[in-house]
Amino acid sequence: MRIVVVGGGMAGTIFANNLARRLSSELKAGKAxxxxxxxxxxxxxxxxxLYVALGxxxxxxxxxxxxxxxxxEIAFFVDPVQSFRLGESHVVTRSGKVHEYDLLVIATxxxxxxxxxxxxxxNSVHCYxxxxxxxxxxxxxxxxxxxxLVTVGLPHKCPMIPLEITFTMHDFIRDRGLIDKTEFYYTYPIGRAHSLENVATWASGEFAKLGVRQETFFNLKEVDGAKGCVRSEEGSEVKYDLLVAVPPHRGEAVIEENKLGPNGWIPTDRYSLHMQGDHGEKVIVLGDTTNLPISKAGSTAHFEAEVAAENAAAMVKTGRAARSYDGKVFCFIEAGKDRATYAMFTYQKPPEPRAPNAAMHAFKMAYNQLYWASVRGLM
Amino acid sequence: MIGHRVVDARGSFCPGPLMELIAAMKQVAVGDTLELLSSDEGSARDVPEWVQKVGHVMERSERDDARVWHLFVRKAK
Structure with missing residues (x-):
């Protein structure tokens, strides 16, 4: 079985490593x-x-x-795909090399x-x-x-960033002794401070304590740099001295150029993670590249990659997939003052975030180092 | 040509159905209709609220036997 992974980010790397371990003997025997x-x-x-932005x-x-x-055992090439020829089961890279596949994983x-x-x-700065x-x-x-002014475009990667950047910048400005001269103004696209209702309730309470103003139902329309203001689709106008954005995102340009999905998001089956439409039986989509209605976050990529690798290995060994992706996502939420919490949920189970604490922040700091074991597929 | 597109946000807690709708609205033309599928109870309340605030048109909403909301929104500007 020839498996081609397009993309060396979190999803592609975890998938490839996980699968390589499961297919160790098949790889050595030249069967995969x-x-x-x-x-x-x-x-x-x-x-x-985020931590670079905060020094x-x-x-x-x-x-x-x-x-x-x-x-x-993984053959790695710095040679990005330029053309996806799904009907012929091959991709063509920038160097002109053709890679044929039995299974293609797109994780760009x-x-x-x-x-x-x-x-x-x-007129804005961000941390992407x-x-x-x-x-x-x-x-x-x-x-x-x-x-x-913190302003948020849609869709965006890492759904916790609007809150995290606000809380942690507040700490940064307070530590510089400027909090009395600074007003934080937080805007968000829907009618509360975050998409997760209980997180929004908690965040609004924290904002009230910190003196952070918030405006909801605020969707970016345009920024007028000359007047130093942002206008929303809903008709509001807010002035700023420093505009910190969570910009809107798209998938990689090569996805749009190959007409695999509008705005670079590939239509994907939420359970099998196979591409929907013609030739999808040979194509798996992972991480931010999917059009699934779940968080574009590292943990999503991680959990999807594990399921996909188990399924790919099972296909090689038994001819059938092992299990479905259940929509699992786990996101840390940095809450400022060296505290953090988390949100974990699936397609079926809503999140139940707890109050932030120092231990969860310490775990997040540790995870920043443990990541390098995680991406190797060791945890 | 007037288009119709389905946004399947069933089982979406984050970013959630309304955020999916807002993002999808940027990708369609004025006059097109989006049909949002949502299993979230709150969608029947917060989607019409946003649609009214921004000036699009809430065409209709209905709930099917699987308790999934189908919310039809026409892009007006």
């Missing part, structure tokens, strides 16, 4: 082959960018050589597109790359007072 095609030789721990981590701490994370991820909102790219996180850190260091 795993190939990974990536756009980069680096693997980035993206949740760490708590540096970008080099978040980066490893992808080859060093992979099981040795997502990217922020602040340019989709007029004025947002030019190391470079952007450093810029945000510079702006926070240079801030001398005024209004910090």
């Amino acid at each position: 082959r795993i190939t990974m095609l990536s756009a980069s030789d680096k693997h980035i721990y993206q949740p760490g960018w 708590r981590m540096t970008p080099d701490e978040l980066e490893r050589e992808e080859a060093s994370l992979l099981e040795p 991820g997502s990217r922020p597109v602040p340019e989709d909102v007029p004025g947002l790219k030019e 790359s190391a470079e952007d996180a450093l810029k945000l850190h510079d702006r926070l260091q240079a801030f001398t007072g005024g209004r910090i």
Whole structure:
């Protein structure tokens, strides 16, 4: 069985490593082959960018050589796919090489597109790359007072970021002795402070204690840099001195260019994780690349990748899939003041987040290091 | 040509049905209708509230035998 994995992020790497372990004897005997095609030789721990923005981590701490994370049996090439020829069961890379497959795994991820909102790219800062996180850190260091406006586009990666960035920036500004000169103004697209109702209730209570103003039903329409204000689809206008954005996201451009899904999100079966439509029986979609109505988050990619690897191994060994993905997601929520909580849920079971505490924050800090074991498929 | 698209947000707690609808609304043309499928009780309340605030048109809503809401929203601007 020839398995080709497109994308060397969290989903692709966990899938490939998990499968390589399960198919160890088949790989050695030449009965199976795993190939990974990536756009980069680096693997980035993206949740760490929040800490870069706050000056708590540096970008080099978040980066490893992808080859060093992979099981040795996996053939790894820095040669991104340019053309998906699903009807002929092969992909073509930038170098022109053709890779035939029996199973294709697409895990190309997502990217922020602040340019989709007029004025947002030019007038805001965010933390969706190391470079952007450093810029945000510079702006926070240079801030001398005024209004910090947090604004949120849809869809976006990491659903907890709007709250986390607000709470942790509040700490940062307080520690700089500027809290009396600063107003935090939080906006959110729906009628409460977060998509999860009980998280929203908790967050609004915290905001009230901290003096953070909030405006709900606020969907980004445009940013007027000359006037220093943001306008919403709902007709509101809010001024800012520092605009911190959670920009809208799209899937990778190669997905749109190959017409695999609008805005780069591939229609995916929520249980089997196979692509919907023609040729989907040979194509699995993982992580942010799916169009599933669940969080675009690292844990989603992780849990999906485990299910997909178990199923792929079972197909090789028994000719049938092992189990369905149940929609499991686990998200840490940094709550400021070195406290954190988490939300865990599935398609069937809603989350029941607990009050934030120091132990969960310590666990999150530990996980930032444990990630490198996790992505190898060791935990 | 007027389009109709289904947004299947059953079982979505985060980002949730309304967030899925708002994101999908950006991808369709004025005049198109989105049919949002939601198993969330709150959708029958919060979707019409947002639609009214932003100025789109709530065409109708109904609940099927599986207790799934079907909310039909037309993009008006």
